[in-house]
Amino acid sequence: MTGPLRRGEASITVCPDGPLLVRGAVRLEDAEGTEVDHDRNVIALCRCGRSARKPLCDGSHRGSRFRDPADADGIAAALAQPGGPADDPH
Numbered sequence: 595m596t597g598p599l600r601r602g603e604a605s606i607t608v609c610p611d612g613p614l615l616v617r618g619a620v621r622l623e624d625a626e627g628t629e630v631d632h633d634r635n636v637i638a639l640c641r642c643g644r645s646a647r648k649p650l651c652d653g654s655h656r657g658s659r660f661r662d663p664a665d666a667d668g669i670a671a672a673l674a675q676p677g678g679p680a681d682d683p684h
């Protein structure tokens with residue numbers, strides 16, 4: 595599935611050495627399922643662990659040693675691993 599988002603769709607872009615960009619109208623919840631009110635169409639989620647505004651990215655990844663090429667083959671391989679990150683950890 596490629597191309598511009600259609601109404602009601604959302605996407606996640608894995609940025610090389612950086613955050614996950616969540617685009618679209620998405621419901622954001624905390625760990626207990628409590629909805630976090632927001633009006634953003636793009637949310638950058640930290641995946642380097644250095645942000646002072648977790649779970650949001652604050653740009654700190656730029657000064658870190660966090661490296662991940664975020665290439666499609668690597669992501670597909672991770673998704674294919676049984677018991678790996680593709681499974682819901684809850």
Ligand code: FES
Pocket residue numbers: 611612613614639640641642643644645650651652653654655656
């Ligand atoms: S990914 Fe940007 S601060 Fe972690």
